[in-house]
Amino acid sequence: MSTRAVRASAAIAAAAALVVAGASTAFAHAEVTASDDRALAENVTLSFSSEAESESSGIKELRVVLPAGITPDAVVLKEAPEGWKYATTADGYTVGGTALKAGEDAKHSVVIRQLPDAKSLAFKTVETYEDGKVSRWIEVPSGGQKVENPAPVLDLKPAAPGAKPLAPSPSPTPTAAPSTAAATPSPEPSVATSAPSSAKQKDEGGSTGVVIGIIAVVVIGAGAAVWFKRRSTNSG
Structure with missing residues (x-):
């Protein structure tokens, strides 16, 4: 070869x-x-x-x-x-x-x-x-x-006569949600919870103002009494 x-x-x-x-x-x-x-x-x-x-x-x-x-x-x-x-x-x-x-x-x-x-x-x-x-x-x-x-x-071959798409499988319904909602109440909005404290502060502020006003009146009255007493003494 x-x-x-x-x-x-x-x-x-x-x-x-x-x-x-x-x-x-x-x-x-x-x-x-x-x-x-x-x-x-x-x-x-x-x-x-x-x-x-x-x-x-x-x-x-x-x-x-x-x-x-x-x-x-x-x-x-x-x-x-x-x-x-x-x-x-x-x-x-x-x-x-x-x-x-x-x-x-x-x-x-x-x-x-x-x-x-x-x-x-x-x-x-x-x-x-x-x-x-x-x-x-x-x-x-x-x-x-x-x-x-x-x-x-x-x-795939053509669908059989009358064949239709099946409905999607339903999603499972959660059972824990209702009991959880019943056991744990929803918290109140922050604005609502802050309202009472604001009102309380307002009331406390008003009360404090009244007390201060009374004290001021007492002081002024006492000062006026002393002034009138001294004037009367000097005049005599």
Whole structure:
């Protein structure tokens, strides 16, 4: 085989290796399926599967961002790896616990109270591995474009005839408020509480003025008496 042929074969082998590596990366992704994929469907089970990318470390947590139209309080965990815990976040939920075995896919399912009236739903997912590695499947393809880290997308069929959006869940009514209000009366306004003291000061001021006036009259009278007595003595 000539040198040129050897070089050509090596180039082809390298290219094939890159293709295989790229394909293996593309195959590792997160997916979602639904028990009922119609818009406005109620009590739908969504099943998620996050394929393991690492051969040396297992997945220990998944964080899912819910799409518009689904709130965290409308989601309930149905199934997850043994020992994993579920917790809501401001924009979705997390589920995780003891790391899975290296190479084992992370699968869990939740029940959605009602799917929104939409054509598709994207569930951005972040995978955290035991060794700290993080895989973000958060890109949403648009216009037929391909992305490197696509988020799990659920395509929805049209809603069933007569399907309507459910009313939001009522907020729980606090029970402690009435008893607290009854036990602790509202404080009076500061202006009202200061009024009696001001009036008291005014009364005290008035009384003090009267006393001073009386003393002044007595002093003046005594002085006048002394003056008249001295004048009478001088005249005599």
